[in-house]
Amino acid sequence: MAFETLVINPGSTSTKVAVYGGQDQLFQDEISHSVSELKQYDTIIDQFNYRLEAILSCLETHHYPLENLAAVVGRGGLLRPIESGTYLVTEALKNDLRVGVSGQHASNLGGLIADDIAKRQGLSAYIVDPVVVDELQDTARYSGSKDFERKSIFHALNHKAVGRIAAKGLRKEYQDANFVIAHLGGGVSVGAHALGKVIDVNNALDGEGPFSPERSGNLPLWEFTRKMQEVPASEVYSQIVGKGGLVSYLGTNDLREVQRMMDEGNEVASQVFEAMAYQIAKEIGAYATVLKGQVDGIVLTGGLARSPLFIEKIQQYIDWIAPIIVVPGEDEMGALNEGAQRVLDGTEEAKHY
Numbered sequence: 397m398a399f400e401t402l403v404i405n406p407g408s409t410s411t412k413v414a415v416y417g418g419q420d421q422l423f424q425d426e427i428s429h430s431v432s433e434l435k436q437y438d439t440i441i442d443q444f445n446y447r448l449e450a451i452l453s454c455l456e457t458h459h460y461p462l463e464n465l466a467a468v469v470g471r472g473g474l475l476r477p478i479e480s481g482t483y484l485v486t487e488a489l490k491n492d493l494r495v496g497v498s499g500q501h502a503s504n505l506g507g508l509i510a511d512d513i514a515k516r517q518g519l520s521a522y523i524v525d526p527v528v529v530d531e532l533q534d535t536a537r538y539s540g541s542k543d544f545e546r547k548s549i550f551h552a553l554n555h556k557a558v559g560r561i562a563a564k565g566l567r568k569e570y571q572d573a574n575f576v577i578a579h580l581g582g583g584v585s586v587g588a589h590a591l592g593k594v595i596d597v598n599n600a601l602d603g604e605g606p607f608s609p610e611r612s613g614n615l616p617l618w619e620f621t622r623k624m625q626e627v628p629a630s631e632v633y634s635q636i637v638g639k640g641g642l643v644s645y646l647g648t649n650d651l652r653e654v655q656r657m658m659d660e661g662n663e664v665a666s667q668v669f670e671a672m673a674y675q676i677a678k679e680i681g682a683y684a685t686v687l688k689g690q691v692d693g694i695v696l697t698g699g700l701a702r703s704p705l706f707i708e709k710i711q712q713y714i715d716w717i718a719p720i721i722v723v724p725g726e727d728e729m730g731a732l733n734e735g736a737q738r739v740l741d742g743t744e745e746a747k748h749y
C-alpha cells in the first residue's frame with residue numbers, strides 16, 4: 397500500500413511543499429517569501445499563519461484532497477539535542493519549537509505547521525533528523541574551556557540520507573560502515589559517521605569548521621572579539637552565519653558566480669575558491685582521524701558538489717584516504733518522506749521527544 401504524505405520544509409526565504417505516494421513524488425512546489433513579506437514578522441514563529449496559508453493555498457492549486465493523506469511530516473528544528481530518527485510531533489516538542497529552546501531557525505516552523513494540518517485530518521505529524529541530532533562521543537564535547545561545551549548542530553537530515561545511499565552502494569548497511577560525510581551547501585558540515593552514529597561533526601551554526609558560501613567557519617577568536625566590539629550586537633552573529641565565507645570575500649554566496657569571476661580572470665576569486673576547497677579537505681582529514689583511518693568512504697554532497705571543478709580541488713587533497721562518493725545536491729524532501737514512510741510501513745517506530 398502506498399501511503400500518501402505531505403512534506404513541509406520551511407527555509408529562510410522559501411517553503412518547499414511536496415506530496416508523495418509511497419516513494420514517488422506526486423508534486424513539489426517552492427513558495428518564495430520576499431524580504432519585504434518576511435520583514436513584517438519580528439520572529440520566525442510569527443510567520444506561522446502566513447506560511448500555513450501559503451501551503452494550504454498551494455495544495456488547493458494542485459486540487460489535492462487532504463483526505464488522501466496518511467501523515468504530515470515537517471523539517472524541524474532547533475530542539476534539545478536528540479538521537480537520530482523520526483519523531484512524533486507532541487505538545488512538548490511543539491512547545492520547544494515555539495520557544496526556540498536551542499535558538500530560532502526557519503525549520504522550527506516545520507513541525508508546528510505539519511501538526512496543524514495533520515490535526516485537521518485527525519492524523520499524526522512527524523519530524524525527521526532535525527539539525528540538533530546529537531550522537532557525539534564524549535571526547536568530542538570538549539571545546540577547550542569549561543564554560544563552553546561543543547554542540548552537534550548540522551545538516552543531519554541530508555547526512556543520514558546520503559549515508560544510507562553510500563552504504564547501499566557498498567552493499568553494506570549504514571550502521572555497519574564508517575564514513576566521513578561532508579555536506580557542502582550554503583553552510584558546510586563535515587561529520588565522522590562511525591557504525592551509524594555521527595560521533596563528531598563541526599557545528600555549522602556556530603563558527604566551527606571550514607568557511608562556506610555564507611559562513612565564516614573558525615575565526616581568530618581574540619581578534620574577532622575585539623573587532624566585534626565596534627559593531628552592534630545584531631551584526632555580530634551575521635558575520636559568522638550569513639555574511640561570512642564567499643559573501644565576505646567576494647560579495648556573493650553563489651559558487652557559480654564565483655566560477656564566472658574566475659573565468660573572467662579574477663585572481664582573488666580563484667584564490668578564495670582554492671582556499672574553501674583546502675579548508676574543507678583539511679576538515680575531512682581531521683574527521684578521518686576521528687575514525688582512526690578506518691574509513692569505508694568519503695561522501696561529498698550538497699549544492700557545491702554539483703561543481704566538478706570544486707570536487708576536483710577537494711579530491712586532490714583527500715583521495716589517499718578512502719574512496720570518494722559524490723552525491724550532488726540534496727534531497728531533503730525525499731529524506732523527510734522516507735522517514736515518515738518508515739514509520740507508516742512499520743519498518744521503524746516513531747520516537748517520542
Ligand SMILES: Nc1ncnc2c1ncn2[C@@H]1O[C@H](COP(=O)(O)OP(=O)(O)OP(=O)(O)O)[C@@H](O)[C@H]1O
Nearest residue numbers: 580581582583609649650651652698699700702703
Ligand atoms: N551547478 C552548480 N555549480 C556550482 N555551484 C553550485 C551549483 N549548484 C548549486 N551550487 C552552489 O551550491 C550552494 C548552495 O548549496 P545548497 O543549495 O545545498 O545550499 P542551501 O540549501 O541553500 O544551504 P544549506 O545546505 O546550508 O542548508 C551555492 O553556493 C550555489 O551557488
Ligand SMILES: CCCC(=O)O
Nearest residue numbers: 527549550551583600
Ligand atoms: C546547521 C544546519 C542547518 C542550516 O545550515 O541552516
